[in-house]
Amino acid sequence: MTDWLPSLKTETPQQGFELAIMLARKGVAYTQPSAEIRKDLRPKYEADADSLTLASQVIAIHFQTVALANNHWK
Amino acid sequence: MTDWLPSLKTETPQQGFELAIMLARKGVAYTQPSAEIRKDLRPKYEADADSLTLASQVIAIHFQTVALANNHWK
Amino acid sequence: MTDWLPSLKTETPQQGFELAIMLARKGVAYTQPSAEIRKDLRPKYEADADSLTLASQVIAIHFQTVALANNHWK
Amino acid sequence: MTDWLPSLKTETPQQGFELAIMLARKGVAYTQPSAEIRKDLRPKYEADADSLTLASQVIAIHFQTVALANNHWK
Amino acid sequence: MTDWLPSLKTETPQQGFELAIMLARKGVAYTQPSAEIRKDLRPKYEADADSLTLASQVIAIHFQTVALANNHWK
Amino acid sequence: MTDWLPSLKTETPQQGFELAIMLARKGVAYTQPSAEIRKDLRPKYEADADSLTLASQVIAIHFQTVALANNHWK
Numbered sequence: 001m002t003d004w005l006p007s008l009k010t011e012t013p014q015q016g017f018e019l020a021i022m023l024a025r026k027g028v029a030y031t032q033p034s035a036e037i038r039k040d041l042r043p044k045y046e047a048d049a050d051s052l053t054l055a056s057q058v059i060a061i062h063f064q065t066v067a068l069a070n071n072h073w074k
Numbered sequence: 075m076t077d078w079l080p081s082l083k084t085e086t087p088q089q090g091f092e093l094a095i096m097l098a099r100k101g102v103a104y105t106q107p108s109a110e111i112r113k114d115l116r117p118k119y120e121a122d123a124d125s126l127t128l129a130s131q132v133i134a135i136h137f138q139t140v141a142l143a144n145n146h147w148k
Numbered sequence: 149m150t151d152w153l154p155s156l157k158t159e160t161p162q163q164g165f166e167l168a169i170m171l172a173r174k175g176v177a178y179t180q181p182s183a184e185i186r187k188d189l190r191p192k193y194e195a196d197a198d199s200l201t202l203a204s205q206v207i208a209i210h211f212q213t214v215a216l217a218n219n220h221w222k
Numbered sequence: 223m224t225d226w227l228p229s230l231k232t233e234t235p236q237q238g239f240e241l242a243i244m245l246a247r248k249g250v251a252y253t254q255p256s257a258e259i260r261k262d263l264r265p266k267y268e269a270d271a272d273s274l275t276l277a278s279q280v281i282a283i284h285f286q287t288v289a290l291a292n293n294h295w296k
Numbered sequence: 297m298t299d300w301l302p303s304l305k306t307e308t309p310q311q312g313f314e315l316a317i318m319l320a321r322k323g324v325a326y327t328q329p330s331a332e333i334r335k336d337l338r339p340k341y342e343a344d345a346d347s348l349t350l351a352s353q354v355i356a357i358h359f360q361t362v363a364l365a366n367n368h369w370k
Numbered sequence: 371m372t373d374w375l376p377s378l379k380t381e382t383p384q385q386g387f388e389l390a391i392m393l394a395r396k397g398v399a400y401t402q403p404s405a406e407i408r409k410d411l412r413p414k415y416e417a418d419a420d421s422l423t424l425a426s427q428v429i430a431i432h433f434q435t436v437a438l439a440n441n442h443w444k
Contacts, residue, residue, distance in 0.1 A: 006382070053128045162227040243327075279323075343411070
């Protein structure tokens with residue numbers, strides 16, 4: 001896999017949140033490397049409230065990490 | 075997406091809690107960008123105790139981050 | 149919503165635990181604002197072991213936050 | 223409820239682990255105050271592997287808090 | 297129960313990981329003290345991917361605690 | 371088991387993420403030591419969105435630990 005995570009630093013909290021989203025998706029992509037299969041899973045996944053909440057939870061955990069790495073953008 | 079997270083700083087703990095709620099919802103909105111689909115999911119979601127607890131959990135994780143960013147409003 | 153969280157400070161660890169419980173419930177209440185619907189959900193919820201454990205988990209996450217805000221009452 | 227949590231301090235890591243267990247159970251007891259109902263739930267609960275793992279998870283979260291409160295018993 | 301957790305200190309990260317596994321199992325053992333019942337649960341448990349991931353999650357939470365207690369073996 | 375975790379230190383954030391993936395898998399492997407059974411579980415597991423999100427969550431927890439051990443590669 002190419003270099004996709006040079007740093008945890010971001011300029012703004014929002015960019016940090018978007019980095020957290022990318023990290024959550026990378027966790028899925030490393031586990032299921034087929035982009036085609038991941039795409040097939042999206043319709044069911046995106047229409048299930050608990051699946052969405054669970055995805056939001058993983059983002060929340062990564063956002064803790066990214067926020068700490070950026071000293072909470074203080 | 076427009077600029078929606080300029081800072082993790084809030085004046086009060088309660089505003090911090092409400093920011094945590096917004097972060098939890100943004101995690102869902104980035105994953106399912108259609109406001110219409112998210113609205114369709116609400117009735118079932120809001121009437122299921124475990125779904126609500128799971129939502130509360132994501133808020134709790136974000137509240138840890140926001141509280142730390144605000145030095146726990148000490 | 150009226151002012152319900154003036155501070156994360158409590159005098160004792162037990163009061164901190166009770167604050168964590170309130171925070172967990174507030175996370176639910178912001179998501180499902182109808183007190184009536186929440187009340188309807190209680191019987192099923194309170195008689196399901198996994199639902200109770202999940203509720204206990206959210207309390208645990210908030211208690212981490214409250215304990216840290218109080219320097220663990222040292 | 224009587225005073226049940228005077229401190230997060232324990233003499234040993236093992237006592238800290240046992241305090242974490244108590245905190246996990248208190249989270250359940252505050253949510254379902256009936257000792258009788260909780261007792262009724264135990265047989266099914268204690269014979270389900272995922273229920274046990276979920277209970278172990280709540281203990282793990284509380285143990286993080288207790289360990290930090292005790293400076294990891296260093 | 298005999299003394300099983302004299303310290304959170306380990307010599308290596310790997311020993312710390314193995315301590316985290318023991319802590320996760322102890323959380324289960326305190327909740328279901330019967331070794332016989334726990335043994336009966338293993339076959340189903342060990343052949344279910346989500347059960348294994350959930351077990352791995354509890355280990356991950358404890359490993360955070362153990363790693364911090366060891367200053368990340370720096 | 372042979373020595374598989376000499377250190378939590380990595381040169382880059384991406385290597386840290388990949389270490390977090392290894393830790394998540396080791397948590398499963400210690401619980402289910404049979405590589406054959408784990409392999410049998412993969413097809414169902416890798417085609418279920420929630421299973422993938424749950425795996426991503428465990429990675430996220432470990433990444434918190436690894437990032438902290440590396441001072442977030444600052």
